[in-house]
Amino acid sequence: MGATERPMRRKEYEVTDTAVIRHILGRATLCRVAMVDGSEPYLVTMNCGWDGEHLLLHGAIQGRKLDILHANPRVCVEVDEDVQLVFGATGEECTANYVTVIGTGTVSFVLDSSAKNRDLNVIIGQCHPGVPKEVFPDEALSRVVVLEVQFDHLSCKAKGTTPRP
Template identity: 35%
Template sequence: MTKQSAGHPHGPMRRKEREITERAEIDAILASEKVMHLALSDDNVPFLVPVFYAYDGTVLYFHSAPAGSKIDILKRNDRVCFEVSVDHGVIEDERACDFEARHRTVIGTGRAVFVEDEAEKIRALDQIVALFTKTHFTYPAPKLAHTTVIRIDIDQIKGKSHGFPKT
């Protein structure tokens, strides 16, 4: 699916039968959700935060206040890991230790880029807002100036599915 090195935590999938190999299925998962879990690291201290996001088929976008822990960390370390999961559930078994998670999950890594171009910023905000309403908004200049938009340029991505028939 993407470049992966043997010792990397996002290396080859151990349970190959659960790997989503079709990019269209990975894209469909990313396009279907609204919340992404974003993992950051600051001086070897992990930081995990859920964010509303949009996926344009190539990159991920999310928005934020212009200040706070997430922004401070991203200014020091632009490397991120993200996760989106759908169709959660439990596959029960007669034995307690044989219960399993039912899910479809996408995990990837990339670099966070602060969007400075106003046209790109507005396109990203329009995509995020469209997840919640059909109403089209304009963004007053003072509000737009105080809204940070971040693009994740994806380096690697992979998907995993369990509890569903193979397509």
């Protein structure tokens, strides 16, 4: 077990089926990406796509997140679905149901134009189903960065609901 991995405290909520975890990643359209800027945490919400191996992200070609990732490519990513607040008569009865996947890994920058095209089409296909695949012109590709997250650890937790396959 790596330095960032810990056993899940509430084992009754743990989801260990990797096929279910991959399906959740394959449905996600938004994720939260945490990184470390020197000694400060930094968190952004990004569109995402899953190619079966990597979580794919895209964004502008400059900005704080890219400066951070060039200096330290380690990230923690969170994806959730089926989030529902459960209201009760007292504070003790209030809770939330959810499915969440958390992964740690390393970001790599996709530089090859054909790989960028492929990855952007995965993201668009996942976030905007029905939009046809396209070949992006080099000028358009020069305005975006594409990132691949290679996970070294994934965990999934489901509370109050069963993850959809």
